Amino acid sequence: MSQENRLEKTNRINLLFDFYEQLLTEKQQMFLKYYFHDDFSLGEIAAEFEISRQAVYEHIKRAEQVLEQYEDKLGLLRKHAQRVQDLEKLRELVNASEMAQDQKISINKMVDHLEAWE
Incomplete structure (x- = not known):
C-alpha cells in the first residue's frame, strides 16, 4: 500500500472511529487507538498485550470491518x-x-x- 493510500485509510478510520467509537468493544477501541492514533506497530501492540502480531492484526481488521459496517448502515461520516x-x-x-x-x-x-x- 502506498504512503498516500495508507494516509487516506488512516484518516478514514480515524473519522469513522470518531463517529462510532462507543459502538466498539473496549478491546477494539484500544487496538484502534494504539494502531491508528498512537502509530504503534503490530509488534509493539502484541508485546504490550502479550499476544501474537497475527492476533493484533486480526483484531484491527475486524474492528475496521465493524466501523465500515456501521457507516454502511448509519452513514454518519x-x-x-x-x-x-x-x-x-x-x-x-x-x-x-x-x-x-x-x-x-x-x-x-x-x-x-x-x-x-x-
Whole structure:
C-alpha cells in the first residue's frame, strides 16, 4: 500500500472511529487507538498485550470491518461530509451575492455556528 493510500485509510478510520467509537468493544477501541492514533506497530501492540502480531492484526481488521459496517448502515461520516460541503457552498453563494455586507456577515456567522456543531 502506498504512503498516500495508507494516509487516506488512516484518516478514514480515524473519522469513522470518531463517529462510532462507543459502538466498539473496549478491546477494539484500544487496538484502534494504539494502531491508528498512537502509530504503534503490530509488534509493539502484541508485546504490550502479550499476544501474537497475527492476533493484533486480526483484531484491527475486524474492528475496521465493524466501523465500515456501521457507516454502511448509519452513514454518519457520509452525512457529515455532505453537510460540510453544503455549508461551504452556502458560504460561497452568500459571499458572491449582491446582498448587503451586514447580511452577509450575519449569514456567515450562522454558517460558522453550524460548522461548530460538526
